[in-house]
Amino acid sequence: MVNHVLITGASQGAGKATALRFAQGGWEWTHAARNRERLDTVAQTFQAMGRQALAVPTDVGDAQQVTQLIEKALDTYGRVDALINNAGICLTGPAVNTSLDDWHQILDTNLWGCIHTIQALLPAMLAQGSGTIINVGSFGGKMPLPQMTAYCTSKYALTGLTESLRIELASEGIHVGIVHPGVINSDFLERAMFRGKSDQEASERQQQMQQTLQSSWVSQPEDIAEAVWKAVKQQQAEVVVGPVAIATELNRLFPQLTQWALASRRPR
Numbered sequence: 682m683v684n685h686v687l688i689t690g691a692s693q694g695a696g697k698a699t700a701l702r703f704a705q706g707g708w709e710w711t712h713a714a715r716n717r718e719r720l721d722t723v724a725q726t727f728q729a730m731g732r733q734a735l736a737v738p739t740d741v742g743d744a745q746q747v748t749q750l751i752e753k754a755l756d757t758y759g760r761v762d763a764l765i766n767n768a769g770i771c772l773t774g775p776a777v778n779t780s781l782d783d784w785h786q787i788l789d790t791n792l793w794g795c796i797h798t799i800q801a802l803l804p805a806m807l808a809q810g811s812g813t814i815i816n817v818g819s820f821g822g823k824m825p826l827p828q829m830t831a832y833c834t835s836k837y838a839l840t841g842l843t844e845s846l847r848i849e850l851a852s853e854g855i856h857v858g859i860v861h862p863g864v865i866n867s868d869f870l871e872r873a874m875f876r877g878k879s880d881q882e883a884s885e886r887q888q889q890m891q892q893t894l895q896s897s898w899v900s901q902p903e904d905i906a907e908a909v910w911k912a913v914k915q916q917q918a919e920v921v922v923g924p925v926a927i928a929t930e931l932n933r934l935f936p937q938l939t940q941w942a943l944a945s946r947r948p949r
């Protein structure tokens with residue numbers, strides 16, 4: 682029997698690389714994102730490899746669209762063996778310059794997006810008595826990051842969701858894990874939001890992020906894809922990808938020290 686994976690945010694970046702990794706592993710998949718054209722392009726590439734792929738344009742922040750996504754995946758393949766909650770967006774800027782609309786956008790995508798897929802798929806996974814759910818978090822869900830309060834809120838919540846659900850579902854044959862990337866050289870700047878007390882400050886922040894992406898320690902989308910693949914195959918509970926694992930481990934062992942160091946950095 683061919684396994685079936687459902688991946689959100691699979692039209693670009695780490696999600697697209699993850700879809701490719703599962704295709705190489707012999708899986709069929711459903712993938713979702715908002716932009717239909719990009720999704721179809723990805724589906725056609727993989728269909729050319731002889732793999733079956735279902736592309737369903739979906740905004741994960743919309744519960745009704747997500748319900749339809751899950752129904753289509755189950756109608757087409759009969760089951761979902763792995764759910765990869767990868768869709769996510771980023772916001773950088775001081776909390777005081779983060780509007781309520783910004784907060785809603787971040788939480789709707791990064792947190793509610795995952796809740797919507799899990800809520801819609803869980804009855805089917807429980808009925809089949811097996812399945813894996815991997816949430817894509819962030820090192821910002823393991824340690825606080827200055828000027829990223831809304832983003833960290835969404836990713837810390839995802840860490841809590843993952844750990845609680847793992848315990849709850851362990852006896853049901855369902856594994857729940859989380860992969861925390863560091864900075865990824867992906868397409869995230871296309872939809873990342875930058876805030877500041879002026880447009881100039883926000884744009885400086887964006888330029889700074891662009892420079893960071895040139896650093897040698899930054900992960901590539903394929904690194905995240907490999908980590909997600911292993912998390913599913915080896916049923917791993919938590920993986921931090923890349924050199925940021927040193928920082929998250931330091932924060933776990935010496936939270937006061939790391940948080941003092943982060944607080945001492947002058948905000949730009």
Ligand SMILES: NC(=O)c1ccc[n+]([C@@H]2O[C@H](COP(=O)([O-])OP(=O)(O)OC[C@H]3O[C@@H](n4cnc5c(N)ncnc54)[C@H](OP(=O)(O)O)[C@@H]3O)[C@@H](O)[C@H]2O)c1
Binds near residue numbers: 696766768820871
């Ligand atoms: N990039 C980083 O440095 C970094 C660091 C730590 C963690 N992460 C996490 O890693 C994951 C992947 O990030 P990435 O950098 O690969 O992102 P990316 O290149 O920006 O790609 C994001 C994907 O998610 C989709 N998406 C965004 N909002 C969506 C929504 N509301 N509904 C459905 N799909 C949506 C996008 O397509 P559409 O726009 O067409 O919907 C796209 O396919 C995210 O969860 C992110 O938070 C990223």
